[in-house]
Amino acid sequence: MAEEGGGGGGTITEKVIHTYPLIRHSDMSEEMRTEAMELSVTACEKFAQNNELAARMVKESMDKKFGPAFHVVVGESYGFEITYECTTICYMYFGGNQAVCIWKCS
Amino acid sequence: MLKAMVKRALDHDSDTLLLKKTLLCIDKEAVNKSRGNLIEDDGLDWLKPRALLKPDDQEDVPEADLEEEVGRVLTTINPQWVSYEVAYHYGQGKFVTKPKPTFGKAYPLYVFQGTAIRKDSDEAKAQLAAGYEDVAEEEKPAAAPDEEPIKDVDEAATEADVEAAAEEAEAEEKEATEISGEGAVEIKPRVRKLANQFNFCERAALTYNFPRRSVDTQTIPPPRANYGSTALQSIIFDYYQEDYARKMREKEDEKPKRLRKKTTKLVKSAQQIHDEYLAQRIREAWAILERLVNQNIYDDIAQDYKYWDDPSDEFREGMGSLLPLWKFQFEPMRSHAVCDLQWNPHYKDLFAVAYGSLDFTNQQKNGCLCLYTIKNPAFPEYSVITESPVICLDIYKETPYLICVGLYDGNVCVYNAQLNLESSYQYKSDSVRDKHSNIVWEVRWGARMIDGEASFFSISGDGRVVQWAVMPGELQATTIITLTSNMPPIPGPDGTMVTVNSCGSCICFHPEKAEIFLVGTEDGMIHTCSLKYNRNYVRSVQGHHMPVYRINYNNYNNSIYASCSGDWRVKIWEDGRDEPLFMFELGAPVGDVKWAPYSSTVFAACTADGKVFVYDLNVDKYRPICIQAVVSRKTKKLTRLDFKHEVAGHRLRGHKGNMSRIEAISKFKSHV
Incomplete structure (x- = not known):
């Protein structure tokens, strides 16, 4: 139950930065979701400074594994309104400040 | 007419003679021919009249005219032919001369119109003029496209004169072949197809x-x-916080569950403890009350037990008697037989009873282990129902609350009489791996093992003697010896040889040498075995002719032992001798034999017909000092007995089978 670190004082432990991947919204199958999650983690860690490359890596890997026309967005701040084929969306957070959205639409 | 023609032809012949002859011949021929229709046979001419038939309207011609010769000439000109035939032409509205056929006057019988027409006919010319030749020429451009302009010119020029065009085209072809020279493409000579418009058919078929x-x-x-x-x-960030909080909450939720369970358990068990404590107190109170009642009821028996003196003994020199004291009965086990019993070595008033069944054709489904005290004959102090009939038991001398039992189904168990009844047995042999495959006939506690665990031995009908080490939580089995028999192996169904084990029926340990034990078998053998040899017997004696039921070592002389058997005999043996020292015939299968704990010469045996025999070899080597029918022989039989230890008067206890009554027969007065 971390509070905002605004308290300043001795509450150093309160400012907890969570970095684990966290699914915000997904209707993928269990297997696919796990795959997507692992891919995102790998890509974001590999290209920590370059979201574009990370997104490209995730997209290409997903295309190979689950068929073409995946779309991936990696970024820290964006909004989106998308149409996706059912059971192919995964919107997740990673690293505490990155949002990754993966969906398929062909 | 032929005559006339000949006449005309030969008109100018001077040879009249020849003429005449010719005419004659012709005449004759004519006559023959005219008659030939009617008469086939020439030989019959003469029968016919020679008169010539004349039509009525035939013109009379004078003879002179007839005689006149008319000359006739054969020419190639058809006199019938009309040289100018005229037909009316409706289109022109006048008569025109028909075209003269070149072949003469011919009449077509069958007309077949071909698909080709003459090249020089009008129709062909018309077709050529209409451009039908293009079709034929189309084939060319692919072969020699460079010629096209020339051709076009040619076509234009030659449309009027087809003949010339054809010739020119052929000439062009030649040129083309010359131009292309040795070109790969061979140009076929042009064939103009001139189709008959009215009867035209291509070779190709239309599907x-x-x-x-x-x-x-x-x-x-x-x-x-x-x-x-x-x-x-x-x-x-917010979502991460939310998720983290949720996780923490779940963790907290899980913890209390476990804690809650524990606490509820504790609470319950506290309640239970209270209940149990209360129940225990009540039970104790009731037990005391029961004891009080029983003490009053059985006071005279207790007095007899302690102080009874049979006045008739004075008149029977060397004889004694047995006095029945208590009768123990356990109602749920009414249909069971007492298969074994033993005094508790520590608590003098307590003894254990094994309820099983010896009626093997009608076996009971369960059994019972009971502890009775002589202070309360009405109800056992401890009783536990077992899954299988109990055949034998033994009380551990060091910790007298541990009782090992052998069951009908081959299992052995250890019961702890201190535990409450719910826990049932404390140890049980593994039903699959270790247990005996036959009835366990006798169990005996042995010495502690090297590492301090208690152990007991069991002998079973499957011919094995197994040592069971009482490990914490389990029984560990070790096969000590497998009893072999003298029988040769029997060939099995699939060709293997099945070795036959002899069936063990009883076991007895040497009082001093812990590794020596005697084994009795169902074929009457008594084997002396050692724990150190698991293959061979130390000694082997053909003791009986029927199963050996019990063997008992003398308490004072360790080389003397007694055995009883189904062949009605009790034999006294000495180690190392093949022949028994004494042999007593009791007239019925002997279920048990025991040496008295207080004397080296006194032993007792019970038989299946309900009698107890007491011998004192010091008094009488041949006859018992006491024979007493304890139970009626018809309905019951004695199976086991045991001496009560360390009581001055001895105490013998017969038990009866078939009904679950145990009678404490006691107060055997010894007359020395």
Whole structure:
């Protein structure tokens, strides 16, 4: 139950930065979701400074594994309104400040 | 007419003679021919009249005219032919002369119109003029496209004069072949097809044209949905916080569950403890009350037990008697037989009873282990129902609350009489791996093992003697010896040889040498075995002719032992001798034999017909000092007995089988 670190004082432990991947919204199958999650983690860690490359890596890997026309967005701040084929969306957070959205639409 | 013609032809012949002869011949011939229709046979001419038939209207011609010779000439000109035939032409409205056929006057019988027409005919010319030749010329351009302009000019020029055009085209062809020279393409000579418009047919066949259809399906497009969201640092952070909080909450939720369970258990068990304590107190109170009642009821028996003196003994020198004291009965086990019993070595008033069944054709489904005290004959102090009839038991001398039992189904168990009844047995042999495959006939506690665990031995009908080490939580089995028999192996169904084990029926340990024990078998053998040899017997004696039921070592002389058997005999043996020292015939199968704990010469045996025999070899080597029918022989039989230890008067206890009554027969007065 971390509070905002605004308290300043001795509450150093309160400012907890969570970095684990966290699914915000997904209707993928269990297997696919796990795959997507692992891919995102790998890509974001590999290209920590370059979201574009990370997104490209995730997209290409997903295309190979689950068929073409995946779309991936990696970024820290964006909004989106998308149409996706059912059971192919995964919107997740990673690293505490990155949002990754993966969906398929062909 | 022929005559006239001949006459005309030979008109100018001077040779009249020849003429005449010719005419004669012709005449004759004519006559023959005219008659030939009617009469076939020439030989019959003469029968016919020679008169010539004349038609009535025949013109009379004078003889002179007839005689006149008319000359006739054969020419190639057809006199019938009309040289100018005229027909009316409707189109022109006048008569015109028909075209003269060149071949003469011919009448077509069959007309077949060919598909080709003459090249120089009008129709052909018309067709050529109409451009039909293009079809033929089309073939060319691919071969020699460079010629086309020339050809076009030619065509234009030659349309009027087909002949010339054809010739020119042929000439062109030659040129073309010359121009292309050795070119790969061989140009065929041009063939102009001139088709008959009215009866024209190509070689190619036209097939039926199927009507075209278009069939297409369309799949339902995969379902789609819309989703929209906004990723902002604040949103991401909040969601992480939320998720983390949820996780923490779940963790906290899980912990209390376990704790709650524990606490509830504790609470319950506290309640239980209270209940149990209360129940225990009540039970104790009731036990005391029961004891009080029983003490009053059985006071005279207790007095007899302690102080009874049979006045008739004075008149029976060397004889004694047995006095029945208590009768123990356990109602649930009414249909069971007492298969074994033993005094508790520590608590002098307590003894254990094994309820099983010896009626093997009608075996009971369960058994019972009971502890009775002589202070309360009405009800056992401890009783526990077992899954299988109990055949034998033994009380551990060091910790007298541990009782090992052998069951009918081959299992052995250890019961702890201190535990409450719910816990049932404390140890039980593994039903699959270790247990005996036959009835366990006798169990005996042995010495402690090297590492301090208690152990007991069991002997079973499957011919094995097994040592059971009482490990914490389990029994560990070790096969000490497998009893072999003298029988040769029997060939099994699939060719293997099945070795036959002899069936062990009793076991007895040497009082001093812990590794020596005696084994009695169902074929009457008594084997002396050692724990150190698991293959061979130390000694082997053919003791009886029937199963050996019990063997008992003398308490004072360790080399003397007694055995009893189904062959009605009790034998006294000494170690190392093949022949028994004494042999007593008791007239019925002997179920048990025991040396008295207080004397080296006194032993007792019980038989299946309900009698107890007591011998004192010091008094009488041949006859018992006491024979007493304890139970009626018809319905019951004695199976086991045991001496009560360390009581001055001895105490013998017979038990009866078939009904679950145990009678404490006691107060055997010894007359020395």
